[in-house]
Amino acid sequence: MTASATVSASAATLDVDVLVVGGGIAGLQSALEAAEQGRKVLVVERQPSIGGRMINLSKVFPTLDCASCITTPRMASAAHHPNITIRTYSELGPIRREGPRFTSTLRQKARYVDEAACIGCKRCEEACPVFVPDEYEHALGARKAIRIPFTNAIPQTAVLDMDHCTLCGLCAKACPTDCIDFLQEDAEIPVTAGAVILATGHELTSMAAKPEYGRAALPNVISPMQAERLLAPHGAYGRVLRPSDGKIPDSIAYVQCAGSRDASLGVPYCSRVCCMYAVKQAMLLSGSLPVADITIYYMDIRAFGKGYEQFVASARAMGINFVKAKVARIREDADHNPIVRIERQEAGGTVEEVRHDLVVLSLGMLPGADPEREGFAGVLRDADGFVRTPEAKLSPTLTDEPGIFVAGTAAGPKDIVDSIQDAGGAAMEALRHLRSNGLEGRP
Numbered sequence: 001m002t003a004s005a006t007v008s009a010s011a012a013t014l015d016v017d018v019l020v021v022g023g024g025i026a027g028l029q030s031a032l033e034a035a036e037q038g039r040k041v042l043v044v045e046r047q048p049s050i051g052g053r054m055i056n057l058s059k060v061f062p063t064l065d066c067a068s069c070i071t072t073p074r075m076a077s078a079a080h081h082p083n084i085t086i087r088t089y090s091e092l093g094p095i096r097r098e099g100p101r102f103t104s105t106l107r108q109k110a111r112y113v114d115e116a117a118c119i120g121c122k123r124c125e126e127a128c129p130v131f132v133p134d135e136y137e138h139a140l141g142a143r144k145a146i147r148i149p150f151t152n153a154i155p156q157t158a159v160l161d162m163d164h165c166t167l168c169g170l171c172a173k174a175c176p177t178d179c180i181d182f183l184q185e186d187a188e189i190p191v192t193a194g195a196v197i198l199a200t201g202h203e204l205t206s207m208a209a210k211p212e213y214g215r216a217a218l219p220n221v222i223s224p225m226q227a228e229r230l231l232a233p234h235g236a237y238g239r240v241l242r243p244s245d246g247k248i249p250d251s252i253a254y255v256q257c258a259g260s261r262d263a264s265l266g267v268p269y270c271s272r273v274c275c276m277y278a279v280k281q282a283m284l285l286s287g288s289l290p291v292a293d294i295t296i297y298y299m300d301i302r303a304f305g306k307g308y309e310q311f312v313a314s315a316r317a318m319g320i321n322f323v324k325a326k327v328a329r330i331r332e333d334a335d336h337n338p339i340v341r342i343e344r345q346e347a348g349g350t351v352e353e354v355r356h357d358l359v360v361l362s363l364g365m366l367p368g369a370d371p372e373r374e375g376f377a378g379v380l381r382d383a384d385g386f387v388r389t390p391e392a393k394l395s396p397t398l399t400d401e402p403g404i405f406v407a408g409t410a411a412g413p414k415d416i417v418d419s420i421q422d423a424g425g426a427a428m429e430a431l432r433h434l435r436s437n438g439l440e441g442r443p
């Protein structure tokens with residue numbers, strides 16, 4: 001254990017051309033495009049690794065490519081780009097306009113590990129005796145109190161969770177580079193930038209939002225991210241098992257619009273990706289569990305993108321059951337089998353109760369950050385809480401504050417293709433702003 005590695009609270013100012021807030025696919029793509037044009041870019045990510053939602057997915061619609069095979073190379077390119085600086089486990093304070101530039105303060109949270117010295121060997125993780133639910137596996141698995149966040153995390157630096165650490169010291173004894181520092185403090189670093197790109201992404205609606213769906217208390221009613229982790233080759237269980245008893249499920253159901261298109265939940269809009277991720281997961285499940293029955297309860301299937309209708313048609317051809325029905329309630333029997341009460345919208349509108357082994361709620365998208373509460377200069381939120389884009393039809397990446405742009409799901413629900421397209425647009429707008437305001441090159 002070292003006592004001298006406490007992070008400086010008065011580090012030198014980070015002066016960049018473009019500040020990107022959020023290190024998901026949209027933020028990384030914006031950063032790479034601006035950096036390729038010779039601009040200096042700072043990416044600030046609040047999680048201990050970059051990658052955002054996409055690094056957590058199994059495969060992606062409509063191509064069924066492996067998600068991490070697409071995301072990991074972009075993460076690595078950004079991390080190794082000479083024009084890009086990445087600060088993970090960091091949050092920005094309010095962004096203020098000062099003259100033609102923007103200023104803020106970055107708060108880098110203590111990892112209790114000297115980042116420069118950590119070699120990512122995981123010996124600390126092996127030695128740590130404390131297990132807690134793993135956020136990366138959406139609580140399907142456990143992690144240690146000190147850990148590398150996940151296999152392909154960038155940076156490959158350990159992070160110690162002081163809320164669960166018992167200060168037993170076993171990690172420090174195991175560490176070959178003596179880089180664990182229980183006294184490390186958060187660091188505050190001033191930041192200035194000529195342009196800002198908000199790529200703060202999305203969160204998911206709560207599993208408990210609709211109390212009639214079990215209040216998040218039924219073990220075999222899971223979130224779509226838990227389903228992604230069940231399907232991921234290196235996921236929590238390495239195969240599809242249901243959480244309550246490890247049984248291989250024979251009957252799986254999806255409940256569409258479980259958190260969207262419902263004004264009473266404050267989410268009146270369509271989240272745009274839920275139909276497609278449910279169809280994708282159903283196809284992947286059907287591949288992993290060829291004899292399982294897979295049902296999607298839906299009101300409308302929204303397949304708006306290129307090749308998406310054909311994707312849904314392929315799912316139907318594979319034998320996925322599409323049942324047009326409203327799900328009124330989900331309860332469970334004594335063996336934790338979910339029982340779904342449906343009101344059919346076709347075939348005479350009958351009401352039935354159907355037992356399944358596993359149910360996935362197709363949750364909707366919420367904004368990842370509130371621009372007004374975060375104090376992102378003059379950026380406003382729209383009626384749904386996402387970043388407002390006043391010129392949505394002509395320039396969808398412009399915000400209410402000149403010089404601050406938005407990319408990806410920070411501006412509203414979107415799939416990966418649209419998020420990446422936005423990211424390119426936001427980078428181009430940022431470069432144009434720098435050029436037209438004489439801001440190219442740092443002061």
Ligand SMILES: Cc1cc2nc3c(=O)[nH]c(=O)nc-3n(C[C@H](O)[C@H](O)[C@H](O)COP(=O)(O)OP(=O)(O)OC[C@H]3O[C@@H](n4cnc5c(N)ncnc54)[C@H](O)[C@@H]3O)c2cc1C
Nearest residue numbers: 022024025026046052053060061200201202408409415416
């Ligand atoms: C279950 C599920 C399955 C999906 N499957 C597919 C699919 O198969 N194909 C497809 O096209 N799309 C899919 N999507 C949609 C896809 O995940 C999104 O389109 C994509 O992740 C959007 O990327 P993003 O960069 O905008 O946001 P995110 O991935 O949410 O990244 C935003 C990043 O910003 C960070 N951040 C937020 N606020 C701050 C802050 N204040 N300071 C610093 N950092 C911050 C977050 O920690 C996060 O890392 C799926 C979505 C879900 C929920």
Ligand code: SF4
Nearest residue numbers: 128165166168169171
């Ligand atoms: S000191 Fe904390 S992080 Fe280190 S091994 Fe003990 S419990 Fe784990």
Ligand code: SF4
Nearest residue numbers: 118119121122124175
């Ligand atoms: S043992 Fe030390 S060097 Fe290895 S991952 Fe843990 S903190 Fe890093």
